[in-house]
C-alpha cells in the first residue's frame with residue numbers, strides 16, 4: 001500500500017510540471033499569433049517642432065506639434081499602437097545624459113496624458129553609444145526590436161518621418177506604408193520616396209487617420 005501511495009505522488013509530481021509547460025507553450029503561441037498594428041513616429045519634426053540641426057536638451061525647448069495629441073488618441077481608438085523611433089546622438093556627444101533624455105520623454109508623456117488622456121506606448125532611441133549601431137537609422141534595428149517586444153506586424157504598420165533615413169529605415173524593416181512630412185525649413189534634398197508625401201503636420205494627421213480604418 002505504501003508503495004502505491006508513493007507511486008501516486010510521483011505521478012502527481014510528474015504531471016504538474018508538464019501541465020505548466022503546456023500552458024506556457026499555449027500562451028506563447030497565442031502571443032506570437034497576435035499581430036498588432038502600429039504607427040511609428042519619428043520624433044523631431046514629426047511629434048515635436050524640429051530643433052533644426054541642433055538637439056533638444058531641455059523639456060523647455062520641447063514643443064509638441066499641433067494635432068499630435070489628438071492623433072495619438074485616434075490611433076489608440078482604432079486599437080493601433082503608437083511608438084516613437086528616434087535618433088538622439090546628443091547623448092553620445094555628451095550634450096545630454098541618458099537620464100535627462102528619459103526625463104524629457106517622461107515629461108512629454110505626462111503632458112500628453114494630462115491634455116489628451118493618451119501617451120505613446122513605447123519610445124525607442126538610438127543614442128549613438130558604442131554597441132548600439134544596429135539601431136542607427138536607416139538600419140531597421142529599432143523597429144525590429146519594437147515589433148518583437150509588442151507583437152507588431154510590420155507589414156500592417158505605418159511610419160511617419162521627415163528625413164530620408166526615416167523612410168529608408170521603415171522600408172528596411174518591412175513597414176507597409178510610409179508617410180513623409182516635408183521639412184521645408186531645412187530644404188533637405190529627399191532621395192528616398194515615401195508612399196505618401198505631405199506638406200504639413202496637419203496634412204500628415206489627415207493622411208494617418210485615413211489609413212487607420
Ligand SMILES: [Mg+2]
Pocket residue numbers: 042043044045046161162163
Ligand atoms: Mg526628424
